[in-house]
Amino acid sequence: MSNQSKKIIAVDAHGGDKGPKAVLGGLNQFLFKHPGDDILFRIFGDEALLRKMLKKYQRVARNCEIINAPDVVSQTDKVRDIIRTAQTTSMYMAIKDVRDGNSCAIVSAGNTGALMALSKLAIKTIDGISRPAITTMLPAGGGDKRVVLLDLGANVQCDEENLFDFALMGSVYAEKIGKIVRPRVGILNIGEEEQKGQEYLQRLNNLFNEHKEYLPFEYVGFVEGTDISGGEVQVVVTDGFTGNIVLKTVEGTAKLMKRVMTDTFKKSIIAISVAFLLTHVFKRLKAKLDPRSYAGAIFIGLNGFVIKTHGSSDALTFANAVRYAADLADADFNSRIRASVRYMSKLKTELKNAT
């Protein structure tokens, strides 16, 4: 592109429930909050519409290129249909921009299944990784602590090789983005019952335990649902079905607790009368618990960075997603994954021979 020192990020302007307005608003928020970052956005979408809207976002207008994409992938499109018809959509054109080396990352609020399928098709999976995964960091253990959880839904059924790769990629993510030295990694399982039927978890657990000293992370063994937010483990590895349900259970529980809290406070006359004194407490609490501050999910294991935000993303979520994209590009993340794949290749062979 025109300026090689800039970080260039491809943006899918369509696909989110709130449309290009949330997207441009998010880019604007990002540029306002991080004036020091030298970033250029390549925005894919309806050019006429975008140019018109950009009049309201001068900061974005000064830091972007618009590339016209006549079509849009909808949230309800089926993956098998999309692959044939996606060529001219804003999503696929933005993905191909990463493949062609014009952009280093793509951010989209669109259809997750389509985004993953098209990313695999165009950007391709990293050599030696069996399957890319969807991941994010969730709050854990209080303070600013976080836990990396993967897979969040790209792979409904998994085997031990997939989870091996998730552990590898999750630990690199915790190191590079979470700034954790030698992260503690656990495999999600249930505790009280016999482990019948989940033999592949046992096989991977045995392999990791046998080679504990050799691993590039601290392997802690099986962890349970309570451990995800406990703060003692920094990477939790599971299949995409369980991971997706866990992620949404956390969101649902947080929402319910906020509701119970609000209801309980509303019922107290004393609480209402001192509420104005507590405004700053609630503000701080809200910031800590706001899922929008961590709702961006990363597709890892591809030869490029794909950041997926919630379909219902607003400008704040989108701004945070751009932050993820910029951080990943900074961290030289994929070269570290490739190094880890090479380092662990002997162990992988052993795992494959054992099954």
Added chain:
Amino acid sequence: MSNQSKKIIAVDAHGGDKGPKAVLGGLNQFLFKHPGDDILFRIFGDEALLRKMLKKYQRVARNCEIINAPDVVSQTDKVRDIIRTAQTTSMYMAIKDVRDGNSCAIVSAGNTGALMALSKLAIKTIDGISRPAITTMLPAGGGDKRVVLLDLGANVQCDEENLFDFALMGSVYAEKIGKIVRPRVGILNIGEEEQKGQEYLQRLNNLFNEHKEYLPFEYVGFVEGTDISGGEVQVVVTDGFTGNIVLKTVEGTAKLMKRVMTDTFKKSIIAISVAFLLTHVFKRLKAKLDPRSYAGAIFIGLNGFVIKTHGSSDALTFANAVRYAADLADADFNSRIRASVRYMSKLKTELKNAT
């Protein structure tokens, strides 16, 4: 037994981390809170020890019989070993008391796997039910609303017949214990992705949708993790691996949020200075969010009632578990399950023929 009008509940005095003290304390709390209930406890355990401890619990002493059981099932015992050696344990003797018709229910804080295996062995699964399940009610949607979630870990891998039975039993539970007329039932799944690899969920979903009017509950289709605590659905059906992890994720998230709340309040000088005014608010909040008020899990699908409390149960949890046992016995629960099995037998045959 001596008095047939009494409700008689078998109690395993050992097995919980806190030992017989929490058990007797719990029975005492229950009798104190519910003086109107005409209940007799048949307590199985170390008779000499229990008689000595009962001096402190006169209320329990007046309403119990002690049956000496020389051995104890430990939390770490393996199920396959237990089946051979359990005859003289407090857990198995208490279970056999239900089988023999002396007690109508058993309450234990012991090893879940052992309790389920021994219950299946002695009390047997209800005819027409493929597998018993572990279930509980969780807070959902605010107020006093609850959701029935099953299975919580008895069946790590499931097929459509198991989930069919879970829907049947869960809806009876919501009706009889949750007092909900025609409960709304959903199957837990992930939303955004293609459903590859989970064909059995699709098959059951199709069958239920085709026969919606015929079902003895309101079938709402697939639900996601966020819906569990959303309050719109009253029964959520899933395999025991996912259900166990969901249950523990809810517990973990609730714990983390309490911690974040407390930390945030502690950091505010104003909040500390008005905290004494808010004591009753926090008290009410604590009661709403306390997992001990709903930590009892029920084994359903057996020819008798088995109530399992947390291994770490204290007296309050144990008192609530006894409440569950008494309610189940009142509700004539199993005859309703049997009627539902008969009513749905044609549909079950259709499901079996389709696969």
